[in-house]
Amino acid sequence: DVKVTQSSRYLVKRTGEKVFLECVQDMDHENMFWYRQDPGLGLRLIYFSYDVKMKEKGDIPEGYSVSREKKERFSLILESASTNQTSMYLCASSLIGFGLAGTDTQYFGPGTRLTVL
Amino acid sequence: GQQLNQSPQSMFIQEGEDVSMNCTSSSIFNTWLWYKQDPGEGPVLLIALYKAGELTSNGRLTAQFGITRKDSFLNISASIPSDVGIYFCAGPLNAGGTSYGKLTFGQGTILTVHP
DSSP: OOOEEESOSEEEEOTTOOEEEEEEESSOOSEEEEEEEETTTEEEEEEEEEETTEEEEOSOOTTEEEEEEETTEEEEEESSOOGGGOEEEEEEEEOOOTTOTTSSOOEEOOOEEEEEO | OOOOEEEOSEEEEETTOOEEEEEEOSSOOSOEEEEEEOTTSOOEEEEEEOSTTOEEEETTEEEEEOTTSSEEEEEEOSOOGGGOEEEEEEEESSTTSOOTTOEEEOOOEEEEEEO
16 A cells, blocks of 8 residues: 655644655655645645656745655745645655556645644 | 536535535546545545546445546445545546646535434
């Protein structure tokens, strides 16, 4: 079974703090993704990565950065946390398969619920 | 861009009832995925569909890939309290091209089951 783990289930930080959210997958997937989920807004893609050291902006990258130094690990960084970044953060991974059946399935971690005070 | 319209947005049902939800798009999809998210958890894949007209079951869940490739349906039979959660449909962006595995998601259907 694919396993995606996230470093914390719950996190409370103060405005202005630098926050690191870590994600690790154990299935040698090339693609990794960070989403945030807010009530009524569904899943919104923040950043994704299709290879080590490669990153691409998603739909809402402002206020975030990412790091992928190893294939299995993808970190989301909030440079200076703000209250509007209070949210559920979800990490996911998938194979790179160029549209082949079965390769688009993303596997999600349990999520990190971040509260910024 | 490619958008998925999922309906209904929410459902309140009695235990034992059957549930139907659907997802539509103006674009063609080659794959349809259905996920369930339990409260406070990450989404978990329920069913994946790869062929137009395909009907796939997973226990009490049945999903269909629409013939037009622009829609998909998920049915849950004889609902139980643990079916509570948010159900998402999803499909790969830019069908036929290289999308780096990005998916587009429906807004989700929130299911509440009353005992």
